[in-house]
Amino acid sequence: xxxxxxxxxxxxxxxxxxxxxxxxxxxxxxxxxxxxxxxxxxxxxxxxxxxxxxxxxxxxxxxxxxxxxxxxxxxxxxxxxxxxxxxxxxxxxxxxxxxxxxxxxxxxxxxxxxxxxxxxxxxxxxxxxxxxxxxxxxxxxxxxxxxxxxxxxxxxxxxxxxxxxxxxxxxxxxxxxxxxxxxxxxxxxxxxxxxxxxxxxxxxxxxxxxxxxxxxxxxxxxxxxxxxxxxxxxxxxxxxxxxxxxxxxxxxxxxxxxxxxxxxxxxxxxxxxxxxxxxxxxxxxxxxxxxxxxxxxxxxxxxxxxxxxxxxxxxxxxxx
Amino acid sequence: xxxxxxxxxxxxxxxxxxxxxxxxxxxxxxxxxxxxxxxxxxxxxxxxxxxxxxxxxxxxxxxxxxxxxxxxxxxxxxxxxxxxxxxxxxxxxxxxxxxxxxxxxxxxxxxxxxxxxxxxxxxxxxxxxxxxxxxxxxxxxxxxxxxxxxxxxxxxxxxxxxxxxxxxxxxxxxxxxxxxxxxxxxxxxxxxxxxxxxxxxxxxxxxxxxxxxxxxxxxxxxxxxxxxxxxxxxxxxxxxxxxxxxxxxxxxxxxxxxxxxxxxxxxxxxxxxxxxxxxxxxxxxxxxxxxxxxxxxxxxxxxxxxxxxxxxxxxxxxxxxxxxxxxxxxxxxxxxxxxxxxxxxxxxxxxxxxxxxxxxxxxxxxxxxxxxxxxxxxxxxxxxxxxxxxxxxxxxxxxxxxxxxxxxxxxxxxxxxxxxxxxxxxxxxxxxxxxxxxxxxxxxxxxxxxxxxxxxxxxxxxxxxxx
Numbered sequence: 061x062x063x064x065x066x067x068x069x070x071x072x073x074x075x076x077x078x079x080x081x082x083x084x085x086x087x088x089x090x091x092x093x094x095x096x097x098x099x100x101x102x103x104x105x106x107x108x109x110x111x112x113x114x115x116x117x118x119x120x121x122x123x124x125x126x127x128x129x130x131x132x133x134x135x136x137x138x139x140x141x142x143x144x145x146x147x148x149x150x151x152x153x154x155x156x157x158x159x160x161x162x163x164x165x166x167x168x169x170x171x172x173x174x175x176x177x178x179x180x181x182x183x184x185x186x187x188x189x190x191x192x193x194x195x196x197x198x199x200x201x202x203x204x205x206x207x208x209x210x211x212x213x214x215x216x217x218x219x220x221x222x223x224x225x226x227x228x229x230x231x232x233x234x235x236x237x238x239x240x241x242x243x244x245x246x247x248x249x250x251x252x253x254x255x256x257x258x259x260x261x262x263x264x265x266x267x268x269x270x271x272x273x274x275x276x277x278x279x280x281x282x283x284x285x286x287x288x289x290x291x292x293x294x295x296x297x298x299x300x301x302x303x304x305x306x307x308x309x310x311x312x313x314x315x316x317x318x319x320x321x322x323x324x325x326x327x328x329x330x331x332x333x334x335x336x337x338x339x340x341x342x343x344x345x346x347x348x349x350x351x352x353x354x355x356x357x358x359x360x361x362x363x364x365x366x367x368x369x370x371x372x373x374x375x376x377x378x379x380x
Numbered sequence: 381x382x383x384x385x386x387x388x389x390x391x392x393x394x395x396x397x398x399x400x401x402x403x404x405x406x407x408x409x410x411x412x413x414x415x416x417x418x419x420x421x422x423x424x425x426x427x428x429x430x431x432x433x434x435x436x437x438x439x440x441x442x443x444x445x446x447x448x449x450x451x452x453x454x455x456x457x458x459x460x461x462x463x464x465x466x467x468x469x470x471x472x473x474x475x476x477x478x479x480x481x482x483x484x485x486x487x488x489x490x491x492x493x494x495x496x497x498x499x500x501x502x503x504x505x506x507x508x509x510x511x512x513x514x515x516x517x518x519x520x521x522x523x524x525x526x527x528x529x530x531x532x533x534x535x536x537x538x539x540x541x542x543x544x545x546x547x548x549x550x551x552x553x554x555x556x557x558x559x560x561x562x563x564x565x566x567x568x569x570x571x572x573x574x575x576x577x578x579x580x581x582x583x584x585x586x587x588x589x590x591x592x593x594x595x596x597x598x599x600x601x602x603x604x605x606x607x608x609x610x611x612x613x614x615x616x617x618x619x620x621x622x623x624x625x626x627x628x629x630x631x632x633x634x635x636x637x638x639x640x641x642x643x644x645x646x647x648x649x650x651x652x653x654x655x656x657x658x659x660x661x662x663x664x665x666x667x668x669x670x671x672x673x674x675x676x677x678x679x680x681x682x683x684x685x686x687x688x689x690x691x692x693x694x695x696x697x698x699x700x701x702x703x704x705x706x707x708x709x710x711x712x713x714x715x716x717x718x719x720x721x722x723x724x725x726x727x728x729x730x731x732x733x734x735x736x737x738x739x740x741x742x743x744x745x746x747x748x749x750x751x752x753x754x755x756x757x758x759x760x761x762x763x764x765x766x767x768x769x770x771x772x773x774x775x776x777x778x779x780x781x782x783x784x785x786x787x788x789x790x791x792x793x794x795x796x797x798x799x800x801x802x803x804x805x806x807x808x809x810x811x812x813x814x815x816x817x818x819x820x821x822x823x824x825x826x827x828x829x830x831x832x833x834x835x836x837x838x839x840x841x842x843x844x845x846x847x
């Protein structure tokens with residue numbers, strides 16, 4: 061069928077108009093979309109992406125804060141240095157121990173408290189217990205740690221006085237023992253963070269259908285059986301979140317820095333966790349070797365990711 | 381007004397966070413002013429969100445040649461630097477006008493970035509702790525002052541040596557043939573003690589030698605035991621108890637490289653003595669560096685450190701019960717000594733009008749005049765001591781509340797003032813030494829073994845630093 065030139069032109073023009081309208085429409089929507097996500101993306105780029113990229117760049121350099129214009133790329137030299145750094149391995153070992161204790165304590169305490177609160181039937185009473193369990197989370201870390209320092213003071217703290225009264229001075233001496241440092245710091249940190257996990261677990265517990273428990277009870281399941289056959293399997297996704305969050309404490313430095321202060325790493329240096337060691341290298345000692353400290357933190361970050369991955373892998377198989 | 385403040389504080393927070401992200405971060409929004417000080421119009425000042433409140437009546441436009449902005453921590457601003465600056469602007473208008481701002485967290489990162497980009501907003505800083513002074517020089521944060529001192533219209537800058545109450549202060553300011561700092565206070569260490577506890581053991585004043593202190597503590601111990609009071613507190617900051625006591629054993633506690641002489645016989649003797657006291661229940665080793673709370677609870681009878689020990693003790697127990705005294709000495713026949721370090725003000729390299737910044741420092745930290753009086757009278761109420769003979773005489777000589785400070789200043793001419801390189805090695809020494817000292821105090825190893833292990837680790841760490 062023949063088409064006149066003017067008809068073809070009109071068709072092309074109509075087609076072009078339609079395309080432009082579509083593009084305008086799409087673009088208009090895009091602009092609105094960009095405007096909505098723009099602030100979040102900008103914040104992410106500035107406060108997340110940029111520091112991560114900058115940290116990565118620094119980790120592969122010999123950046124020394126106190127040596128002007130000195131940040132040469134040094135490949136994997138920081139990791140070779142790390143491999144031979146005795147203090148790094150000691151600190152890393154302490155941090156693993158710290159994480160393990162924190163991991164166990166935080167989870168056990170939170171689970172125990174959450175199960176107890178879930179058994180409280182009065183909504184007002186349950187609310188009071190939820191608030192109480194969450195209070196340590198909102199307490200500033202500095203305040204919480206200084207209060208604990210008062211409690212645990214080897215000579216004049218309440219716990220030392222109690223132990224002295226009960227068992228004599230020799231028993232309370234463990235409070236100044238280097239071997240007690242990591243467990244003490246991990247316990248305080250676990251106590252401080254427990255409230256968030258209590259809330260997470262309560263959300264999980266409240267969402268479990270009560271009929272399941274009724275049915276199990278009718279079938280003769282006792283408290284333990286209901287816990288292991290219903291509660292725990294249904295809470296596995298929540299456990300995953302809790303364990304993944306706990307893996308992030310591997311590089312923690314705050315507890316040690318506040319409890320022992322910036323210049324001291326506790327008895328026999330036993331409070332020198334890996335995060336603290338990186339802090340000392342970056343902000344206290346010598347040239348302030350930011351490159352080396354960044355490499356340490358990158359290593360810790362990757363290890364945390366590895367632990368998280370392991371947690372996901374282990375718990376996924378059991379998820380219902 | 382409130383919204384503006386909110387926006388201003390938001391701008392400060394964001395800029396501080398950006399600065400913390402790295403030196404390449406965008407800068408200067410903290411001030412809310414254009415980054416280039418030469419382009420900063422005076423009219424911009426009202427919208428500015430400086431890291432601190434401007435302290436002068438008229439905020440100075442940064443670009444004007446005779447108007448500069450300086451910074452200092454809030455503590456020192458409140459103690460007199462702020463008043464002194466206001467006075468400076470009134471009395472020395474011929475020199476220029478200074479706006480003093482309080483420092484914000486991360487100021488050093490920001491200043492370093494601005495120095496590199498040659499758009500520095502601030503000209504000087506009123507305070508460098510002695511721990512940081514070497515670090516600041518090394519980082520390129522401090523300009524040598526020699527040329528500005530020569531051309532300064534503040535007369536004493538050219539004849540400092542005569543002004544300080546001991547020429548050792550002037551000598552301690554020199555580093556590689558140059559002067560980088562103007563002293564803003566001395567820290568002269570003394571003994572802080574509970575007089576009522578000493579009186580229980582029959583002592584009216586603190587003993588003059590460590591042998592006598594030993595005897596006194598043995599008398600005190602049973603008398604104080606029922607209240608769980610231990611005679612002596614040993615701080616875990618090396619420069620407090622250990623460092624101060626060490627100066628009484630040895631004339632020069634630091635070697636030429638600025639490292640504490642921790643392998644000397646005198647150091648060994650001191651540590652063995654302290655361990656014996658600790659083992660005998662006469663002394664307690666602080667479990668953490670800051671044990672002022674234990675002191676304020678009255679749980680030990682004396683310790684050594686800065687005048688803060690006395691000041692904080694008096695806050696709880698009053699002037700009648702808490703006294704200060706010169707440190708006891710190892711040898712009664714030698715000239716008595718103590719620990720002295722100097723904190724200072726400085727000028728940034730590439731600063732707008734560095735001459736005015738130098739003149740400002742010289743004026744507010746000077747030996748006489750109403751400008752400097754604001755500062756020196758203020759700081760002596762806190763934990764600092766004057767460095768000029770004039771202020772020692774005017775502020776301390778007849779001041780009954782601070783008579784112990786006046787007395788301990790007499791020890792300064794005999795004492796080695798902690799010099800700049802010491803600050804460079806101090807943090808490494810402290811970090812490496814304590815784990816071994818803890819094992820020594822526990823009885824696991826001897827002092828020689830502990831210090832030789834410390835030496836090995838300090839050397840290893842020092843070898844990692846660039847010269």
